């Protein structure tokens with residue numbers, strides 16, 4: 001393992017444009033469950049009930065979504081960035097990070113110190129919401145307060161009364177165009193692409209490592225379990241993101257000193 005940590009640190013130091021790509025596995029050590037590990041969110045809830053179509057077309061679909069949201073949002077709000085988030089933010093401070101492309105909606109990369117413009121959020125951000133009719137913006141705290149007061153399905157204030165939806169991408173919802181285009185551009189121009197904590201099974205996000213590989217970048221996968229893209233990786237580093245990213249960045253810092 002030490003040899004692989006050394007190799008990855010060397011790749012980061014030599015790279016012109018290192019990109020880090022994260023999934024829910026980078027936040028489990030902050031107390032936020034991921035989706036597909038045993039006991040993850042999709043072990044306890046049926047993903048087919050949380051589609052964009054269900055949300056916009058049925059009140060029952062929205063009620064179920066907000067029921068899940070009522071459980072998950074306090075966990076996200078209480079979570080603190082962990083060693084992996086801080087290590088990735090330090091790469092930026094060391095001048096060794098082009099950007100982070102994340103599937104996460106928990107805002108923890110930003111709270112670990114990464115400037116917002118360095119974080120491309122493919123699946124949106126759970127701390128914000130908006131009315132689908134008039135576009136009025138809400139904070140998730142405002143919405144959560146409604147839910148706590150017993151509102152089942154939050155609606156936009158008068159005179160609108162439209163459907164409010166968090167700024168997160170549901171299954172079947174169109175991906176954010178600008179973020180997706182920019183993520184592909186950055187993946188295709190990077191020279192090292194480091195996946196941290198993702199099962200790489202959800203598309204189009206899971207295309208990003210392949211775009212990087214196609215463009216000639218080195219692919220590194222730091223993950224607790226196997227992924228379908230492991231065969232394309234130049235370095236596979238199985239294990240926990242916090243400890244591994246901390247060691248990698250420590251070696252980068254020592255090499256740059």
Ligand code: APR
Nearest residue numbers: 023024025028034035036103197198199223224225240241
């Ligand atoms: N360190 C390293 N890897 C970890 C850790 C950890 N501490 N904890 C979990 N993992 C790994 C798991 O083994 C798993 O392979 O992280 C991966 C998380 O995979 P998923 O739960 O599938 O999360 P993600 O890849 O982000 O899912 C993508 O699916 O449901 C949608 O929109 C949701 O953005 C999400 C998308």
